[in-house]
Amino acid sequence: MRPLRTFLATAVASAIFLTGCASQQSPVLPNGVTFIEQSSADSNAIHIPYQKYQLDNGLTVLLSPDSSDPLVHVDVTYHVGSAREQLGKSGFAHFFEHMMFQGSANVADEQHFKVVTEAGGTLNGTTNTDRTNYYETVPANQLEKMLWLEADRMGFLLPAVTEQAFEIQRETVKNERGQRVDNRPYGRLWERVNQAMYPQDHPYSWPVIGWLDDLDRGTVADLRQFFQRWYGPNNATLTIGGDIDPAQTLAWVNRYFGSIPAGPAVVDAAKQPATLDVDRYISMEDKVHLPLLYIGIPTVYARHEDEAALDLLAKILGGGKTSIFYKNMVENGFAVQAQVGHPCRELACELTLFAIANPSKGAELSKLEGIVRESIAEFERRGVTAEDLAKAKVQNEARTLYGLQSVSGKVSTLAYNQTFFGQPDLTEVDLQRYNNVTEADVLRVFNTYVKDKAAVIMSIVPEGQRELIAAEDNWQPQPITADMSSLGMPQQQVVITDSFDRSQVPEAGPNPVITMPSLWRQNLANGIEVIGSQSTETPTTEILIALNGGNRLLDPAQAGLAQLTAAMMAESTESLTSSEFVQELEKLGSSISISSSGYRTYVSVSSLSRNVDPTLALLQQRLWHSAFNATDFERVKGHHLQNIQQNANRPEWLAGAAWAKLTNGEDNPQGWPQAGTLATVQALTLADVKAFYQRQFSAGNASVVAVSDLPQAEIITKLAFLGQWQGEATPLPPLQPLPTIQPKIYLLDKPGAAQSVIRIGKRSNKFDATGEHFLAGLMNYPLGGAFNSRINLNLREDKGYTYGARTGFSAGPELGQFVASASVRADVTAESVQEFITEIQRYHDNGISADELAFMKASISQRDALKFETPAQKARFLGKILRYDLDDDFVQQQADIVNNVTVEQLNRLANKELKLEQMAILVVGDKASNLENLQQLGYEVIELTL
Structure with a gap:
């Protein structure tokens, strides 16, 4: 595959190659920092540039400069996952992933989320069997602040590990298990298989999230000892990439991390592949x-x-x-x-x-x-x-x-x-x-x-x-018999001496200059509009064809037809069978996918730029020469029906289907699941698919987005074949009267559900980029649009009812809505509904505070630095411009709105949009255990069926 690497060497040298040898490139180092190595260039090889250092306390530091976008990504990876736990004490590594967001000696409870979000960044943490990592992506001027945050939880976490914080996060972890494992179809597959695959004392035999009994058994003392054993700097790698100054970055790293003492020595675990004698x-x-x-x-x-x-x-x-x-x-x-x-x-x-x-x-x-x-x-x-x-x-x-x-x-x-x-x-x-x-x-x-x-x-x-079942069980897990004593790590009082005040949040540098993707526009011979941008970091091409219509073109009795047609277009063409078509794509390393949404059908193409021409030749077959044969149809339709039945076991899907019916009504296609129902899909025929294809796949419905390292002229030449496409735009059928939303509780029974899905909301404004819909999003941000919003802090962080709760305004070209939502523990369903009601009513009455306004402005005004990094992000951005006919500078218009909006404006909007008497309440959960408690909330409770 040498041609690809040769092409890369010339096309993306500035992005992924670092020239020079190690001895020539290392900067002057602070005391306590040792240079280890850096990558060197090879014209025939693909490299990620890096410089590697080590602090005296054992912390490994990797720097990867990349000035292509004004952002930085910070990752701290600890070589500790569930495999470092003891039998009988599972779930500690994942538990710590949660605890390390709860504040430290110099970072207040919930301040970590607030600092990163206010900086316009994103953050998260993940745990698997072998490692835990924490990461932030922020505008480049916020780097020092991120290093301060990460260093504080590495060196100063334990003072914040209180009994109260421990109990709240224990409930949050249980909620996560309920949502991701116990309440999900096939959710327990992996933990059951791992039990059988590995001996009981093998570190992969228990789930990363932990057994419930172990979570209940754990104590604060256990958690403290686990931290002291595994979360020292000598068991961590700090990696920083993006628009950085290496010398300044090293100085900050040494300042914030250098005085943290090393933890106990860590030795890599022995490799332990499983062995089985019999099935x-x-x-x-x-x-x-x-x-x-x-x-x-x-x-x-x-x-x-x-x-x-x-x-x-x-x-x-x-x-x-x-x-x-x-x-x-x-x-x-x-x-x-x-x-x-x-x-x-x-x-x-x-x-x-x-x-x-x-x-x-x-x-x-x-x-x-x-x-x-x-x-x-x-x-x-x-x-x-x-x-x-x-x-x-x-x-x-x-x-x-x-x-x-x-x-x-x-x-x-x-x-x-x-x-x-x-x-x-x-x-x-x-x-x-x-x-x-x-x-x-x-x-x-x-x-x-x-x-x-x-x-x-x-x-x-x-x-x-x-x-x-395939065969009767011949293996059963044995009761866990393990030493439940402590990890043997006595509590240690670690004193860290610094020459500066760690309680002071570092100041951010000047806001980076955000450069919007340069774009070009051109019409093809038949009038199809193409909007594009050149992105030279990697030799790849992304093409997105959007066709107006989608599910919105359908009569409700044909619900599911748009998705079924898209699925059929992934099958045989007139000259290639399904497998032959995919085989040709696989030879190229390309993909062509077709999907349908509420108002559009999308054709997405990803290709190495050197393979664009043969990929587009296959696209022509897909667009204009799909076979639509009966054998494919019967198989695809059968799978579609089975998926509908499978979805009926997913509480979130049930909530979506019920909510669509409540808010949009059965007379409109938006009131039905886009996948359809058993009844509607069973009635669909191959003739229906062919007829919908004729209505949807017309040049008059199409627009094109292209993001590539290739210049505009070359891309337009390659897309010229689309200029031969024929057909007029398909008008949308009239929207039928929408139902009146009643302030009632609608209960959809999901017997035995471990969690309940809650949705509370109403219809709202259709999409506009600079009008009331955009303002509503700003207004909602402190209520439920950020992690540290009122709703999430209440239900997740304060009460421990849920793994996550949110509110938001969403909209399309005709309709919009406000929805508050969460999956909550089944035993606190009514209490969670009440907390939603209380928070929404309080925000309606009193609105946003001055501090919340400042937080929102800071957060939203800086996050544009993260929006346009990858070709896929650029394609989505350009696609929005085309879809809604936006001005090329609409982002700057939005920035001006954010900078100038007032408390009074947003509070007037909150008073208008957050009227509980206009909102329905939907609960999907176990009727037997929840009906009586829901009735006590003072709302009429209506039982739903789908």
């Missing part, structure tokens, strides 16, 4: 519609010499529509989904094979298991072709390149590689690692790790349908 069958019943079969086979560990070949084996077996699994499972109608993967972690990897049964061919998972085994045997008979490997390798290169489009992507890659392998930039090494895999390598790892090997085989079946 382990396990099963569970769940609130699902379709049975799922999962097979996990233990393999190696991350960066083992066989990892790359195993990854490519997984891709060939079941990585997409051209794979053996897709052909045997999905194309032949036995499954609605089927895939093979090879996820790798620090200590162990597994080959994973799963399929969701299609009841039209019988839902017995024993039958699916037989097809899985026959598919593996077919691979053995067929072997590996040169084309198999070529496709997988070019896709790997494309993924690597797309990962370099953002500063956060580069920083995350550097941090990951340093944490686990001690080498920050392995980009070129990894490309070579995959490109060097041979057909013989793939066959060898198949024979070594997969053929005739024991596996964990899990069946998840609908409640009451155990007859569908």
Whole structure:
């Protein structure tokens, strides 16, 4: 794949190459900082630039200068995840991810979120089995402030770990588990499989989020000891990328982190791939519609010499529509989904094979298991072709390149590689690692790790349908018998001496100059408008064709037709079958996708710029020569119907469907799920799809966005074929009268739900970029538009009722709405509704405060620095300009509004828009446990059905 790297070397040198040798480029260093190394240029290689340093306390520091956008990304990765926990004390690493946002000695409770949000930035943290990371992306002038925040929670967290904060976050973690695991279809799959895959004392045998019993058992003392053991600077990597001055950045790093003492020594854990002697069958019943079969086979560990070949084996077996699994499972109608993967972690990897049964061919998972085994045997008979490997390798290169489009992507890659392998930039090494895999390598790892090997085989079946499991369980988890004593780390009083006052928040530098993407406009021969921007950081091209209409063109009785048509256009063309079409795309490392929304159908194209011409040739087939054959239709429609039934088990989907009906009415297409219902989709025919295609795919409905490293003239030449497209714009049917929204509670029963989904709201203004809709968003920001909003701080941080609560105004070209929403613990459903009501009423009555106004202005005025970094972000920005016919400088107009808006203006709007007597309240949850409490709130409660 040398042509790609050669092209990169000339096209994006300024973005991803660092010239010079280490001895020549290191800046003058502060005392206590040691230079280690930096990347050096190679004209035939892809590199992420970095400079590596180490503080005397062991903190590893990586700097990656990139002046292409006025932003910085800060990442602190601790080499501690759930694998560092003790048996019986699971969930501590993830618990700490939450606790480290709750303030420290010099940062007040909830101040971390406020500081970052007010700076116009974004932030988060994540935990997995092997590491925890915290990160912020902010305008470049805010870097010192971010380093102050991160250093304070590294060195000064424990004084803020109070019993009250501990209990609130314990409830928040339980809510997260309820929302992401217990209340989600198939949500317990991974924790059950890992129990069976690994011995009880293996660090991957328990879930990252923890067992509920362990969460209940944990104490503040446990948490403090866990922090002291693992969160020292010598177990961390600080990575900073973006528009930075390396010398100044190092000085700040040393100032804030240098005096923090090292923690206990940390030794890398031994690699521990699983071993199985016999197949382990396990099963569970769940609130699902379709049975799922999962097979996990233990393999190696991350960066083992066989990892790359195993990854490519997984891709060939079941990585997409051209794979053996897709052909045997999905194309032949036995499954609605089927895939093979090879996820790798620090200590162990597994080959994973799963399929969701299609009841039209019988839902017995024993039958699916037989097809899985026959598919593996077919691979053995067929072997590996040169084309198999070529496709997988070019896709790997494309993924690597797309990962370099953002500063956060580069920083995350550097941090990951340093944490686990001690080498920050392995980009070129990894490309070579995959490109060097041979057909013989793939066959060898198949024979070594997969053929005739024991596996964990899990069946998840609908409640009451155990007859569908693949086989009777032959393995059960044993009760945990573990030492529940402390970690053996005595509490230590650490005194840190500084020459400055850490309680003082650093001042931000001057606001960076925000350069809007330069754009160009040109019409094709038939009048189609094209808007574009040149982005030279990576040699890639993004093209988005938007067709006005979408779901809005439909009669309500045809709900689901727009989505079904989009799905059919991912199938055969007149000259290529579905798998042949995908195979051609895979050879190019390109993608073409079609999707439908409420008011539009989108055709999205991503390509390496060197492969744009053959990709657009395939696009022509997709746009104008789709086959719409009956065989594809029956399969696609069948899958669509199964997905609708599957969605009926998802509380959030049920809430969306019920809310659409309440606010938009059954006479309008917006009042129905965009996927349709069983009744509407069952009635749809192939003739309906063809007719909708004729209405939707017309030149008069189309506009085009292009973001590429190629210049305007070259892009227009390549898009000239679209100028041959014919057809007039399709008028929208008249909107029917909308229902009157009643101030009542509407309860949709979800028996046994672990959480309740709440929506409270009303209709509001349609979209406008500089009028009342935009102002409503500003008004709402302190109420429920930011993490540290009144709503979220109340329900999540103060009460522990939810993992997250929010309010917001959303709008399209005709309709808009205000919605307050959250998924809450089932046992506090009525209390949560009451808190929403109280907060909305208080904001209606009293409005925004002067401090909240200042916070909102600071936050929103600075966040534009983060909006236009990647080609995809630029494409979305240009697409909005086209869709709503906005002025090219509408962002500056918005900035002027933000700077000049007053408390009085926003309070008048709050008084107008936040009238509870105009709002409906929807609850999707367990009727038996919630009905009586909801009735006590003083609203009429109406039971809904869908």
